[in-house]
Amino acid sequence: MEESREWKKLPIAGLPYKLSLEYRTGDWRALRPVIDYSKCTSCMLCWLFCPDMAILWDGKKVWINYDYCKGCGICEHECPLGAIRMVPEGGE
Numbered sequence: 001m002e003e004s005r006e007w008k009k010l011p012i013a014g015l016p017y018k019l020s021l022e023y024r025t026g027d028w029r030a031l032r033p034v035i036d037y038s039k040c041t042s043c044m045l046c047w048l049f050c051p052d053m054a055i056l057w058d059g060k061k062v063w064i065n066y067d068y069c070k071g072c073g074i075c076e077h078e079c080p081l082g083a084i085r086m087v088p089e090g091g092e
């Protein structure tokens with residue numbers, strides 16, 4: 001029978017050891033979502049579907065926290081009005 005491994009014996013890179021607030025998990029994004037506010041009706045569907053809670057509401061409009069957006073494109077796919085477009089990082 002295989003000996004169980006204690007978590008303290010795992011290599012340090014094998015476990016996140018800081019709060020995610022201390023990481024900018026959007027650093028490795030290749031595509032970034034851009035909101036076209038002329039189409040957006042603030043329906044908040046993108047907020048509901050974003051797996052990283054990177055879409056926020058400031059009381060007037062939704063906006064994207066690029067520190068944490070990983071560029072998955074789910075918001076673009078779910079926006080019923082086509083108000084979100086994924087563009088290459090650094091391209092616009």
Ligand code: SF4
Nearest residue numbers: 040041043044046079
């Ligand atoms: S889903 Fe589209 S229309 Fe709705 S808040 Fe998000 S960007 Fe705006």
Ligand code: SF4
Nearest residue numbers: 050069070072073075
């Ligand atoms: S691209 Fe993905 S992570 Fe970024 S705001 Fe849209 S749903 Fe959230």
